[in-house]
Amino acid sequence: MPSDRTSSRSPLPLPFHSGSRPLRGRRTSFPTLAALAAGLWAFGGLAVDVAAADCSLTSLGIPPLSDSARSTYRGQPGGLYPGGTSRIPPAHLAAALEASRRIRPLDASGRPAENGRIVMVSIGMSNTRSVFNGFLGRSDEDPARNPRLIVVNGAQDTQTAEFWQEPTRPTWRVLDERIATAGGAPAQVQVAWIKLTDPRPSRNGAFPAHARVLQSRLEGVVRSLRVRFPNLQLAYLSSRTRAYTIDPNDLSPEPYAFETGFSVRWLIEKQMSGDASLNFDAALGPVVAPVVLWGPYLWADGTTPRSDGFEWHCNDLVHVDFVHPSNNGVRKIGGLLHAFFKSEPTAAPWYLLRPAVGSAPRCEITATPASGLAPLTVRFQGRGTDADGTVTEYAYGFADGTGALVANPQKVFHAPNVHPVQLTVTDDDGNTGHCSTEIRVPEPGSAARGGIAPLVVGLAALARRPPARRVRAK
Numbered sequence: 001m002p003s004d005r006t007s008s009r010s011p012l013p014l015p016f017h018s019g020s021r022p023l024r025g026r027r028t029s030f031p032t033l034a035a036l037a038a039g040l041w042a043f044g045g046l047a048v049d050v051a052a053a054d055c056s057l058t059s060l061g062i063p064p065l066s067d068s069a070r071s072t073y074r075g076q077p078g079g080l081y082p083g084g085t086s087r088i089p090p091a092h093l094a095a096a097l098e099a100s101r102r103i104r105p106l107d108a109s110g111r112p113a114e115n116g117r118i119v120m121v122s123i124g125m126s127n128t129r130s131v132f133n134g135f136l137g138r139s140d141e142d143p144a145r146n147p148r149l150i151v152v153n154g155a156q157d158t159q160t161a162e163f164w165q166e167p168t169r170p171t172w173r174v175l176d177e178r179i180a181t182a183g184g185a186p187a188q189v190q191v192a193w194i195k196l197t198d199p200r201p202s203r204n205g206a207f208p209a210h211a212r213v214l215q216s217r218l219e220g221v222v223r224s225l226r227v228r229f230p231n232l233q234l235a236y237l238s239s240r241t242r243a244y245t246i247d248p249n250d251l252s253p254e255p256y257a258f259e260t261g262f263s264v265r266w267l268i269e270k271q272m273s274g275d276a277s278l279n280f281d282a283a284l285g286p287v288v289a290p291v292v293l294w295g296p297y298l299w300a301d302g303t304t305p306r307s308d309g310f311e312w313h314c315n316d317l318v319h320v321d322f323v324h325p326s327n328n329g330v331r332k333i334g335g336l337l338h339a340f341f342k343s344e345p346t347a348a349p350w351y352l353l354r355p356a357v358g359s360a361p362r363c364e365i366t367a368t369p370a371s372g373l374a375p376l377t378v379r380f381q382g383r384g385t386d387a388d389g390t391v392t393e394y395a396y397g398f399a400d401g402t403g404a405l406v407a408n409p410q411k412v413f414h415a416p417n418v419h420p421v422q423l424t425v426t427d428d429d430g431n432t433g434h435c436s437t438e439i440r441v442p443e444p445g446s447a448a449r450g451g452i453a454p455l456v457v458g459l460a461a462l463a464r465r466p467p468a469r470r471v472r473a474k
Contacts, residue, residue, distance in 0.1 A: 110230070121151075150179075226289050312332075396409055
């Protein structure tokens, strides 16, 4: 099992999916293999053909949710958000930006204070603890991080979703102790990252039954967060990483691990529908939850690169259970989290250091091509300049749970839409610069720049955008 703190803080190999080839292992057949091979995912009319298990299970033939907006899985549309899209809908984005603008340093009683703190916590089990430590290995050494921000790893071994869904559970008292040890207070907690699951989910039935059970538990978790931390504004959720086992009796096998992504999406969809049990808007009734949205999407189909090139190899897992991340996996997921919080428009304004030391860097993005029909492969070239120093880091966000930590990444856009791309560059003084661009993928038969609703992008533009007018449901 990985240690409580990652032993190495060396930079993540770039790009994310780099590293040695996957290890080869024993081949074992399980009853679920036939169901998988039958083609549970309807993708271009192709049936699924998978390997057996363990390190030879390099592909399930299942595209990640973030890359599958125009596909279906067992009758469910793909995509991270409702309506078969992986782009956050504009109204929910506006609500999240409004919540982000409320995040500010608070004193221990929850009153605004220049010398106060912003506390961010993680919620989860051992898998979450490990990868969040990988993120902390970067975050704690990042000179660009807001000095008023305290980041607390609240994830606890064996404490899966059921142990967090009620606010009186002992897990919350342990989290309070960790917050206090870090120098924070419950009234200062304003952001959470959640990565939870149910162990051996096959006990809760086949899809969608087990995913609905997890959804219900996650709803309890976000409500409990608001009870324990009344100033909580945003909760980012991620689903499971890829497992290299399909034994239904294992801790978190495939395709159950993949299917936890639907639990997250259904939760967000329920809040977006205006359900009172997840209300975040005081104008519509009692506030019982933060604004919930996707954090980084962590699942990739083994050695099959997803749209941002990310892969999940067998040596990214410990081979005791083929579920928990190895040190290499910890570093990779830590890198995804790092890129997300530095480039995500709802996160970067409170996560990053605001005052500039000397001159802030400037950046620009060149995209080749900038438009075309799906699937569209785009090569990005990021350029950062700093008048009084050196640009030391590039962090991309592709507005669909994916990202990159290289200057010149490549990304495949699978669905028609206007796709915003954010880039944050950091210099050796910890100053940051931000730039953005759009990739336009039209519907077949439409003009390259027509038929798609535009979206204002860019961290600076989004920070200035007025909150959307919300209408009370009748």
